[in-house]
Amino acid sequence: xxxxxxxxxxxxxxxxxxxxxxxxxxxxxxxxxxxxxxxxxxxxxxxxxxxxxxxxxxxxxxxxxxxxxxxxxxxxxxxxxxxxxxxxxxxxxxxxxxxxxxxxxxxxxxxxxxxxxxxxxxxxxxxxxxxxxxxxxxxxxxxxxxxxxxxxxxxxxxxxxxxxxxxxxxxxxxxxxxxxxxxxxxxxxxxxxxxxxxxxxxxxxxxxxxxxxxxxxxxxxxxxxxxxxxxxxxxxxxxxxxxxxxxxxxxxxxxxxxxxxxxxxxxxxxxxxxx
Ligand SMILES: Nc1ncnc2c1ncn2[C@@H]1O[C@H](COP(=O)(O)OP(=O)(O)O)[C@@H](O)[C@H]1O
Ligand SMILES: [Mg+2]
Numbered sequence: 001x002x003x004x005x006x007x008x009x010x011x012x013x014x015x016x017x018x019x020x021x022x023x024x025x026x027x028x029x030x031x032x033x034x035x036x037x038x039x040x041x042x043x044x045x046x047x048x049x050x051x052x053x054x055x056x057x058x059x060x061x062x063x064x065x066x067x068x069x070x071x072x073x074x075x076x077x078x079x080x081x082x083x084x085x086x087x088x089x090x091x092x093x094x095x096x097x098x099x100x101x102x103x104x105x106x107x108x109x110x111x112x113x114x115x116x117x118x119x120x121x122x123x124x125x126x127x128x129x130x131x132x133x134x135x136x137x138x139x140x141x142x143x144x145x146x147x148x149x150x151x152x153x154x155x156x157x158x159x160x161x162x163x164x165x166x167x168x169x170x171x172x173x174x175x176x177x178x179x180x181x182x183x184x185x186x187x188x189x190x191x192x193x194x195x196x197x198x199x200x201x202x203x204x205x206x207x208x209x210x211x212x213x214x215x216x217x218x219x220x221x222x223x224x225x226x227x228x229x230x231x232x233x234x235x236x237x238x239x240x241x242x243x244x245x246x247x248x249x250x251x252x253x254x255x256x257x258x259x260x261x262x263x264x265x266x267x268x269x270x271x272x273x274x275x
Pocket of ligand 2: 052
């Protein structure tokens with residue numbers, strides 16, 4: 001007799017009934033969703049809807065007031081470092097690089113999570129340490145190349161153009177060998193060309209077998225990137241569906257897009273034209 005399939009364990013990352021209360025403010029109310037292997041989910045919603053708060057709950061930065069977060073059917077530890085080790089990596093809406101470290105060093109920091117070295121070996125710089133250090137440097141170089149930043153390897157992070165700092169954050173997140181990558185407004189402040197390069201980069205990351213959740217305001221970007229879109233409004237999941245379902249939903253047009261339907265239509269046609 002085969003065991004029944006539990007849909008939650010089939011998901012790589014899932015939230016179930018997540019509520020987050022800050023004093024009198026309910027930033028998230030009973031939010032549930034599941035991310036499947038190889039899926040790209042888009043998370044959209046007005047400012048203050050609770051998108052970043054949801055990422056904080058998914059990464060152990062906040063402990064939900066109620067509800068659960070699971071990674072492959074097991075409760076995620078409520079500690080950001082352990083969450084990273086489990087396989088969930090993220091980038092931040094406000095870039096959090098080490099500005100006075102080089103691009104390569106920033107990626108090495110991410111790699112550190114996967115370096116298995118005894119403290120004594122590290123202290124003595126023994127052969128095990130040197131091997132592991134070389135492996136980490138090679139991997140960092142590979143990742144910088146992957147996101148198109150090889151030329152900046154030795155440059156201080158703060159000297160990188162803004163869009164490249166966002167890409168460097170993605171490289172650092174990838175250095176932790178994640179199964180899931182959470183991107184909080186990865187194209188904020190980017191021009192059209194950089195945005196398109198980021199869209200292609202996210203497809204490439206998905207093709208590596210990494211599942212992605214991406215927060216963005218740019219609906220054209222979201223609708224042409226994601227398999228599924230979640231719309232969060234005032235802490236509640238208002239609509240969930242394919243890009244086609246979501247952009248055609250009158251509640252989304254009214255509550256989120258906030259524009260008359262014909263304007264939204266025009267935006268959607270532009271998005272289709274750019275595919
Ligand atoms: N640590 C916190 N303490 C108090 N209120 C918070 C905290 N984090 C977020 N909030 C509030 O929760 C709401 C949702 O914020 P946020 O998740 O940042 O929205 P979004 O990312 O969708 O713009 C906002 O009203 C914000 O002020
Ligand atoms: Mg936010």
